[in-house]
Amino acid sequence: MARTNKWILGGIVALILLVAGLVWYTVSTIVPGGSLPATALSAHSPYQENGPYYALAANFPTTTPLSGNANAAALSSMRGWIGSEIAQFKKDTGVARLTPAQAQKQGLANGRKYTLDIVYLEGSSAHTVSYIYTVYEDTGGAHGNTFFKTFTFNTHSGTLLTLNDIFTGSYLEKLSALAGQTLAQNLGQFATASVIRDGTAPEAKKFSDWFFDNTDFVLLFPPYQVAAYAAGPQTVRIPAAGLQGYLRKSYP
Numbered sequence: 102m103a104r105t106n107k108w109i110l111g112g113i114v115a116l117i118l119l120v121a122g123l124v125w126y127t128v129s130t131i132v133p134g135g136s137l138p139a140t141a142l143s144a145h146s147p148y149q150e151n152g153p154y155y156a157l158a159a160n161f162p163t164t165t166p167l168s169g170n171a172n173a174a175a176l177s178s179m180r181g182w183i184g185s186e187i188a189q190f191k192k193d194t195g196v197a198r199l200t201p202a203q204a205q206k207q208g209l210a211n212g213r214k215y216t217l218d219i220v221y222l223e224g225s226s227a228h229t230v231s232y233i234y235t236v237y238e239d240t241g242g243a244h245g246n247t248f249f250k251t252f253t254f255n256t257h258s259g260t261l262l263t264l265n266d267i268f269t270g271s272y273l274e275k276l277s278a279l280a281g282q283t284l285a286q287n288l289g290q291f292a293t294a295s296v297i298r299d300g301t302a303p304e305a306k307k308f309s310d311w312f313f314d315n316t317d318f319v320l321l322f323p324p325y326q327v328a329a330y331a332a333g334p335q336t337v338r339i340p341a342a343g344l345q346g347y348l349r350k351s352y353p
Contacts, residue, residue, distance in 0.1 A: 147161070148160075148161075152196065152197055153199075153204070154196050154199050154204045154209045154215060155191075155196040155197065155214050155215045156214045157187055158218050159186075159187070159219040160220045161179055161221060161232075161234075162176065162179070162223070163176070164176070165254070166225075167230070167259045168259070170259070171258070171259025175252070175254055175259065178261060179252055186217070186219065186236065187217065190215075194240055196215045207241055208241055209241070215239060217236070217238050219234055219235070219236050219237075220234070220235055221233060221235070224253075224312040225256075225313070226314070226315055227353060228257065228352060228353065229254065229262065229313045230253070231251055231252065231253040231254070231313060232251065232252045233310075234249060234252075235248075235249055236248050236250065244330070247323055247334060249310040249321045249334070251310050251312050253311070253313065255351075264305055264308065267348060267352045268344075268348060268349065269347060269349055270346065270347055272347040273303035273304065273308070274303045275344065275347050276303070276320070277301045277302060277307075279337070279343060280301045280308075280320055280337045280339075281297050281298065283339075284297050284322075284327050284335060284337060287335065288327070288328050291328045291329055291332035293329075296327060296328060296329075300322060300326040300327035300328075301327060307326075310323075313352070315353070316340060316341045316353055317339065317341065317353075318338075318339045318340075318341060318344060318353065319336060319337070319339075320336070320337040321335070321336055322334060322335040322336075
């Protein structure tokens with residue numbers, strides 16, 4: 102299994118640039134929105150769907166280090182999330198029902214399409230395995246939008262973990278302080294104290310995208326959350342030693 106310690110801060114940005122490469126794949130049939138057929142599970146044939154005015158692509162694992170039912174449950178939860186993202190994209194854009202006149206009005210001409218690309222990386226620690234998804238959407242605006250979704254599983258129990266499972270005490274305040282300090286240093290000219298403060302407020306929803314990479318606890322922030330769009334997505338790596346007293350004994 103590839104470990105994310107082979108990619109560093111710039112890896113997230115590079116990943117986003119790579120999603121465009123998925124678009125070159127072709128597909129022979131159009132699959133109903135939200136469904137992920139068994140044939141999509143080939144490691145060499147990620148899910149694709151093309152319509153006259155849209156192109157969808159999703160890459161995801163076909164197995165995990167988890168055993169038995171836990172492996173099946175993990176794969177099912179990730180496939181279910183991808184199916185929901187596809188269905189929501191179609192619903193929000195209405196792209197599957199556009200008439201030629203409507204498509205022309207929305208600028209979908211000369212081969213331009215609305216796109217949804219989903220790719221992933223893997224991360225691991227002594228007791229966890231994580232799947233880190235980057236989602237890129239282009240729905241005709243000035244630029245596309247990027248966000249993340251992470252799934253972290255306990256490799257012994259197979260449980261899908263939450264922050265409350267791995268932390269104790271006033272950990273949100275600790276994460277807020279550490280993330281804020283790191284971002285203020287990393288962002289340079291893009292650092293705006295009020296934006297960083299709002300984006301790292303001690304609320305669980307602000308830290309929804311996370312995983313373990315060996316002994317590092319890693320936080321991901323999409324564009325706009327902690328800085329202007331031009332700054333791109335941000336990664337904050339916190340050594341486990343810096344979270345002593347907050348991490349439960351089973352982690353990382």
